[in-house]
Amino acid sequence: MQHEDDLLIIRNVLAGDSLAYAKIVDTYKDMAVSLAYNILLNREDAEEAAQDAFLKAYQALKTFRGHSKFSTWLYRIIINISLNKKKKKKQLPAVADLEEQDFMASPDTNNAQQHLVNSEQKKHIRLALRSLNEQERICITLHYLYELSVQEVNEATGISPANVKVILHRARKHLYQCLQNNLKGEVISLI
């Protein structure tokens, strides 16, 4: 359903209604920033990469044939841009950056204590994610968070389906180990 909606919007954009593109941006902006963040591990860079990706996708919209989902096509652009950005920067994320973000106010958290607990949990999950390598982070985000099939992950990343399965298995195992070490019993209580 989403695929058909996307195609309709793309047709409108190509017909000259550039404002229609805002709907696509609204739909995928959080996913785009999250995916870029999991590659770049820096909030500002992730936002910049996601913006560049949306702009590039807009400029290359004529070349989108609609054989695959728009989201898969967009993810591929985000991954390429983020990896290029990372290559250029080649900087390690500062731990201070991670800690600073944890204290950013969450709009739906009224209780300060609850917010602190959430921040702590978020921090542990992010630390566990950081312990994975780049490929593992990308695959696990696409497959588990955005619910892309192994075939779609292959289309978005260029990694063969067999390799995707291996990476997912390894990443999942490693992630659980890390989370269990860091959070202990909290993993279950989080849910």
Add this chain to the structure above:
Amino acid sequence: MEHDEILKKLLALSAEPASEGFTNTIMQRIDAVNANAYVYKSLVSKKTERLFITVFCSVVLLIFITCFMISVPDFSINNLNIFPHDFTAWYNTLVFIGCFWLVFAINALVKKIRWKIS
């Protein structure tokens, strides 16, 4: 399967949302890209244009000086006779001025047509 659900929830918890002005920023950048596509590009570069104007002004100034010198019989400069007073010299000057204005007219016309198309 249950583990997958747990993993999804954990990943969702750590997901990084986009900032508030994210969509607006992108739409502004898209507007800028669209606007750039219609920006008029001159046929001649800025440097050449400046050179044309300088040459044109110099020619006009020279014509005025020549006219002044011709109209005042007592005004004499040594070796003034070196400057050719024949028809070919005037003809060449006129052709130069004509070509100069022709190029500028074509430039202006192209500019108008492109503006209308955009």
